[in-house]
Amino acid sequence: MRMTGRKIMSMDETSSVGGRPAADFRPLYSQVKDLLIDRIGSGSWKPGEMIPSEFQLAAEFGVSQGTVRKALVELEQQKLVVRRQGRGTYVAKHSxxxxxxxxxxxxxxxxxxxxxxxxxxxxxxxxxxxxxxxxxxxxxxxxxxxxxxxxxxxxxxxxxxxxxxxxxxxxxxxxxxxxxxxxxxxxxxxxxxxxxxxxxxxxxxxxxxxxxxxxxxxxxxxxxxxxxxxxxxxxxxxxxxxxxxxxxxxxxxxxxxxx
Amino acid sequence: MRMTGRKIMSMDETSSVGGRPAADFRPLYSQVKDLLIDRIGSGSWKPGEMIPSEFQLAAEFGVSQGTVRKALVELEQQKLVVRRQGRGTYVAKHSxxxxxxxxxxxxxxxxxxxxxxxxxxxxxxxxxxxxxxxxxxxxxxxxxxxxxxxxxxxxxxxxxxxxxxxxxxxxxxxxxxxxxxxxxxxxxxxxxxxxxxxxxxxxxxxxxxxxxxxxxxxxxxxxxxxxxxxxxxxxxxxxxxxxxxxxxxxxxxxxxxxx
DNA sequence: CAGTGGTCTAGACCACTTA
DNA sequence: AAGTGGTCTAGACCACTGA
Structure with a gap:
């Protein structure tokens, strides 16, 4: 699958193939969320900056826009990003x-x-x-x-x-x-x-x-x-x-x- | 439209008809949420009881299952209900x-x-x-x-x-x-x-x-x-x-x- | 096995902002 | 008018529970 550097595992891929259950399964949106946290934490996106739109991120990660949205909504609840209808999603900046x-x-x-x-x-x-x-x-x-x-x-x-x-x-x-x-x-x-x-x-x-x-x-x-x-x-x-x-x-x- | 006693207004219905913007617009999921809160608050569903499934509620309210889900997820975050995969959604009971x-x-x-x-x-x-x-x-x-x-x-x-x-x-x-x-x-x-x-x-x-x-x-x-x-x-x-x-x-x- | 909630997709349309 | 997030729908499939 898509991605640079890191790999997102779909449910199929993590599902048991030889009858062994996949212990390390994580939902896609959760993996997306971690990738986004990495970029924020590492400073790739700086506080106050706008991050790509849901569709752009979805295309980049090879998932649907709804999956990216779920990740972004959780990040907003954790106050890591701020979302504004009509404007975009921004890395939270402490004022x-x-x-x-x-x-x-x-x-x-x-x-x-x-x-x-x-x-x-x-x-x-x-x-x-x-x-x-x-x-x-x-x-x-x-x-x-x-x-x-x-x-x-x-x-x-x-x-x-x-x-x-x-x-x-x-x-x-x-x-x-x-x-x-x-x-x-x-x-x-x-x-x-x-x-x-x-x-x-x-x-x-x-x-x-x-x-x-x-x-x-x-x-x-x-x-x-x-x-x-x-x-x-x-x-x-x-x-x-x-x-x-x-x-x-x-x-x-x-x-x-x-x- | 559907419903007993109370009416859910779709976005179309609340949208301006004569050019006047609808000031009292509320998203469907939010209206559904209030109806659910009413039933819990009034005691129609008692603490510890299971409430109808997402599909049953969706059919009753005449909305999609995803809309009911969004309402239920918010109620879960407010600790008003407890959701268990495979079991159902229950009215929160203080233990x-x-x-x-x-x-x-x-x-x-x-x-x-x-x-x-x-x-x-x-x-x-x-x-x-x-x-x-x-x-x-x-x-x-x-x-x-x-x-x-x-x-x-x-x-x-x-x-x-x-x-x-x-x-x-x-x-x-x-x-x-x-x-x-x-x-x-x-x-x-x-x-x-x-x-x-x-x-x-x-x-x-x-x-x-x-x-x-x-x-x-x-x-x-x-x-x-x-x-x-x-x-x-x-x-x-x-x-x-x-x-x-x-x-x-x-x-x-x-x-x-x-x- | 049937029934539940959980994830994921695709697409439509709405509301808001900015240019 | 274009682009963003917000709502809503419909449907598929997965994971979990209990009979």
Missing amino acids: SQQSLFHFFHIVDEHGNKELPTSVVLDSRMKRATKEEATLLRMQPRASVHAITRLRHLGGRPVILERITLPASSFRDLDVPTGREMTEELYVLYQRHHGVTIIRADERIAAVAADAEDARHLGVGLGTPILEVSRVAVDVQGNPVELRLSRLNTAHHRYFSRII | SQQSLFHFFHIVDEHGNKELPTSVVLDSRMKRATKEEATLLRMQPRASVHAITRLRHLGGRPVILERITLPASSFRDLDVPTGREMTEELYVLYQRHHGVTIIRADERIAAVAADAEDARHLGVGLGTPILEVSRVAVDVQGNPVELRLSRLNTAHHRYFSRII
Whole structure:
């Protein structure tokens, strides 16, 4: 069958010939989907770019347009592409807006999302702790970037964040200390480092504010604050960012929707 | 055209006839979906029951099997039905297992979910506070059930829960005080009251343990604990349960996945 | 074996965008 | 007007389940 480099197996081909069932069978649309993810993940198609139409892809892969459509619809649900009737299908591009909408889950007392500011308190390279190396699936003591920043909401300091990034995936990371960040980090990851975050797992606990929390968040020592531990994952499913947030919930809440 | 009671409008019929665009156009599959939701929500098909096959529904509604399929696939994604190849499509039935998996987001230090126990500390009727009435979209001071229960995980008391339910939707609610609950509440809601919870919004803050928290959770007064405020919503989209959980995060975490 | 959902195809037509 | 995705149809065949 068709294809360059990789082969799509039709159901007939994978079906048992000598009576042995094919264990590695995968639907066509799923194979198509993986090919498309490869091209997006590898940067063949860049964020914001339009990808070929359903018919073009169908012709290229030697499948029907409906099969390509099913793959594209799933990619849209995973937020890897954006589809617009009459315009085309585009590789998802993180904008500050979208990034906030998806990955920023702090709301004010009325349930509204505000725009946070971010000032970098510290930015340096260090060696990963054992736990960091495990979570990021790196060698122990591998090099990582360590960023500390303070985020304001409604004029108040609310979130103290410590971010850990593998140096290997984020070469020449440029996050100068003491400056206000105008851009969402996930936008930066995507544009400068080709890393697209598509998922994040968060674990939340209540802790007592320590001296540093107290100083930066303007709360008393021992005040109950939220600690949010995030592991963010890229298109290929690799954990690529750790984020430890200490959050003053005097005037804000962590929001979660269970569906 | 086909149908009993309600009418499905094809695209032609809704299209402009006198040059006026049809503002109320809805795709066929979406109309089919609403009809199916009606039958599930109204109890015509009960939880656990098999519903007619795609071809039977297609014949009944006068649409193609593919159109019914699209509606059913969306209902499956919303967890309103369960589809099994070779068996059929079934109205989703909350089991304790599923209920825990979906709506219980507390994990232990290793990220594992444990089975909680629940002892009812108090169960009574009262009048809704202003806030409760607003959140449940009831008249001020309408009758509600108020349940307080304590949940253990791994032998430790971890969660103190206060649940508020509209008396109108939960007549003859049977939650005796002082007893261990063997059944998940959402299973009870569905089986005894025809209320299926499909979504929940949670807002989380860190607070200091008060005297009652301290007594029941076995922590010191003022210890930082999590406060989780949930509003749970039924099939029709109405808020039907409020749940205020106070959670000791010494050995557990609230877990949230952002996709 | 019959009946169900799952995959795949081919083709028609509609709605929307852009030129 | 051309090109895109969105809806809808009809039909074939596959994979799975249970009688």
